[in-house]
Structures are given as C-alpha cells and as structure tokens.
Amino acid sequence: MAFVFTDIKEGMKYLCRDGRLIILIFFGAFFWLLGISFYIVLSDFAGKVWGFTSLMPLGLIFSLLGGGLVTGAVLTGKYGDRVKRNILYTGSVLMLACGIIVVAVVSSYTAASCTVFFVGIAGGAFLAPINADIQKITPDELRGRSFACKDIIMNATMIAPIPVIGKLTTFIAAREMMLSVGIGGLLAGIFVAWQSVKLNAIQEFAREDR
Template identity: 65%
Template sequence: MPDNKFKKTMENPVKITEILRNQNFLKLWIGQIVSALGDRFHQMALLGLIMKKGGNVGEELSKITFWSVLPFFLFSLISGVLSDRWSRKSILIGSDIARALLVCAIPWVIGSPGSINAAYPFIFTIGIFTCLFSPAKFSIIPDLVKNRQLLVANSLIASSALLSVLAGTAAGGIIFDSLGFKASMFLNAFAYLFSAGTIWKLRTKETIHTKIKSIVDVFADIREGMKYIFHEARVIILISFGAIFWFIAIGFYVIISDFAGKVWGFTALTPLGLIFTLLGGGLLGGSLLAGKYGNRMQRNTLYTGSIWMLAFGIIAFSSFQSYTVALCIIFFIGIAGGAFLTPINADIQEIAPDGLRGRSFACKDIFMNAAMVAPILIVGKLTTFIAIRKLMLYLGVGVFLAGIFVAWKSIGLNAIREHAMKDT
C-alpha cells in the first residue's frame, strides 16, 4: 500500500553513504566535481585577462556570456535528440575531450597581445559541447541509481557543483595570479579529461535506440519530443519552476551587486565576496536538506514552502541596513533556494521515459538559459531609475506572487512521492 511504503520510506530514508557506495554514481560524481572546478579556472582566467588588459570588464563579460549561452538556444533541441538516440556515455566522453582540446587552443589563438576577441569562436564551440553534455549527464543518472535514490543523487550533484563554484572561483583567481593564463586553461583541460576518464569507467546498460539515418529523423524526433513535453503537464510545470528559480537567482545577483555599493557603500570586493560565499553555503545546505528529507513530504509542500521562504528572506533583506544582519539573512535565502531547485531534475527523471529524457532536459536548458539572460537585461535597466532597496523589495514581493503559482501547480506533482518509493 502507498501509505505503508511512505511510512517505511520515512523510517528508512536514503542516506548519502548509500548513494556513494554505488561505484558508478561515485565515478560520475567525482568527475563532475573536478570538471566544475576546472570550468571556474578558465572563466576566472578570462576575467583576469580582461582586467589585466584594462578593457571594459562589464562589456567583455557580457560578450563571453552571450557566446557561451547562444548554443543552448540554437542546438538544445538537437542535443536532446542525440542524447535519446546515441550512447549517453559516449556523448559525455566525446564532449569532455572536445572541450579539453578547445580550451587548450585558446591561449594559442589569443597570442601574446592577449586580444580576447579571437577566443569568441572557441567559447561558442565549447558552449556547443556543453549544450550536448548537459542533457546526457542528467539523463544517465537514472541508469545509475534506483528511483528512490534519485532525489539524494541529484542533491549530491547539485551541492557538489555549488561547492565547486565557490572553491573553483577562489582557486581560479589564485592560479591565474600565480601561474598565469596558460596554466589556468591547461588545468581546465586536465579537469575535462579527468571527467572523461571517470565516465569511461562507468559500467551501465544503455537502451539501444534506432540509429539516425537522415536529418528528417532528427526533425521527426524533435517534433515527437515537443509533442510529449507539451502534453505532459508535469514536465512543463517543472521546466517553468526551473525558469522561475533562475530568473529570481540572476535578478537577485544583479540587485545585490548594486546593493553593496549603494546601501553599504562598499568599494572593495571582499565584503561582497563574503555575501556570495554565505549564499553559496546556504544553497549547498538547502540542497543537502532537500535530498535527505524531500521524500518525507508532499512535493507541493516542498516547492511552495521553499519558494515562500525565499520570498520572505528577500523581503527581509531589503528591510535591514545592517551588513551583519544581511549575512544571516543571505544564508537563509540560500537554504530556501537550494531546497527549491534540487528536486526539479530528480522529478523530471522520475516522470520522463528513458527515450524522451534527453529531449526533456534539453527543453529545460533552453528555458533555463532564457531565464538567466532576461533579468540581466531587465533588472539591469531597472537599477538606473528605481531605488535599489525598493527594487529588492519588489523582487521579494514578485517571488511571493510566483509562490502562489507554484502552490497551485505543484499539487499535480504529489504523485511523484509514491513513485520515488519504488526501486524499479
């Protein structure tokens, strides 16, 4: 009976150690930690190169972001098809090797003058392989763990990625300052190759699908994927939740970066860095908490509770002048954000059939990247004519209103809890 199974799940929740004893998942997890660290090395190296040359940092970073994100809009639907038709393991290995070679080429194409413009085609091409890598990575996880372990497995993937961002950003700056641009890029290449090596050692059975014979098959698969996604309301809901989160997250990032100077009067990066470190720590904690306790509650309780906690945290942040109080609130905001974000990938994995999983995650990538770009354009403009504390307050109120939508739509996700109890 479902209720008895749920009671048993509450009494015997999935432990992190249980997941880490799974050698296949452990290899993927370690590889992604190293790969995420490497990503930060080359990003910090590019930032350091721009700052060293005295260029317009904001403008150049916008260009790098544009060329990195553009492939997701152009090729995500195709990458989803390939993830569902080809061996996901082979896609992951090939993408990592290709990115390693491209990263190694960047110092050579830039040359000694250090003009960043020559690197844009390579940044764009790296983005293509990242676009190919992303749906394959999330689609292969259900092949490595049991259904009831998906939430914890995804919380480990998400939390380790966040931890790698924090550690990699700090380490990337040190490496660039002490070893230089080339060393940073070569270390990133090594990280990609290390990831490829760990994935190569995975032992998993993949479903063999019909080979793609022509471009007609690709478009037919795209049409099939879109038909499934738009008829499976739960996948649409989860994709919309992901887009909501990233719009909020990037909007908050833009506002708080301006908040530090206009409200606290900071001119140095260190106090703002502490804010982002605590935010990342909260995201890490929230992700782990959702992984450990998420299957003990209904999905609408988890999603609605966490987004309203996020809303109240942002509203409280806008209400206090004290930097010390802000440090406490920012950690709370991070916990709420991590708890909201973590179940989304696990729930898509539960719902989408194996043959359509790649296309589901590819569609999610499109909306996620659109949601990340939009607030940079919208919120950035609003900061010029709305007082920054008011803008932070408006964001908090907007998140609360979004929470009403989440509360309404997440009711349809409650059946996922029962499915997560099964070990099939």
C-alpha cells in the same frame, strides 16, 4: 539555420503537451530572476548602502548563499520524504520571498548575511525535488531528438529574464525592484499554499465518499 527553426517549432509542440516541461521552465525562469536580482541588489548595496571599497565582503555573502544552497539540498535529501512535496515547495517559496524582502529593506551587512544563508537553504530545498524529477527522464528520451527540442525551448525561456532585469535596472532602483520580487514571490507562495490546501481538501472528501 533551418533545422534550428524546425527544432524550435517541435519544441513548442512539446511545450504544449508536457506539463513537466512547463513547470521546469517556470522554476528555471524564477531562479534566474531571483539570482540576477540578488546580484544587482547586493552590488548596489555594496557601494551605496554598506559602503564597501572591497569586493571581499560581497564575495562572503555569495559564499554564504552557496553554502545555504548545499545545506538545503542535503537536508532535503535526508529528511525530504517526511513531508509532502507541495508543502516542501510552498514552504521554500515563502521562505525565499520573506528573505528577499528582508534583504531589500535592511541596511545591516550582518543581518543581510544571515538572511542570505537561510535564503540559500530555501533555494536548495526548492531545487532538490526538481533535480530529482529531471533525473527521472528515460535514457532514450535524453539521447533522442525530442529532448533536444525541449531543451532549446527550456533554455531560451530560462535565459529570457536576464535582459529583462537588465532593462528594469535602468529606470527602477535596485532596492525597489528586489522588494517587488520578494512581495511577488510571497503572494505567489500564499496562492500556491491556498491551492494546495484546497486540493488536499478535495482529495480527502473524495476518499470519504468511497
């Protein structure tokens, strides 16, 4: 048991030093939050809003979500190098947030199905560059203890939203929670977009000074 605490302590050190790890943790936590929220809301809609008596229509929605993820990843792999990475991240976050809001407020199964597919595309476009970054880890780092320590911290942080979401559903309606997640993601996307524009302006100004 002692070696586990030692690894956690070492992992916390890496967390403070490795900006890439912090970014991956936040992305992972966000997608856990998003995935759990979708599951709760769609399950709630299945019985209360759409009046499903069978799980087959709900399974179709998740199939569309998975198809969208694959489509987004393929499109990003094919055409992603034509846009800057920060634009790709910002656009996909904004698309995700708008999709969540639409799913939260509509009662139409058809509209929700179409929206979920495009949300999946945005999710695939968002995850593809992150996976590329993960693959840049050197083989020595991947096999070594340092990566194991990092992995403990990252996995723990990514799983943390699960009990939080479970607790929230005991006193917040699923639709309201989904709408809040969507609005929060939209505001975060706008903030990231503003910061990206600001950073690009600073870089352009620095080039002109040279």
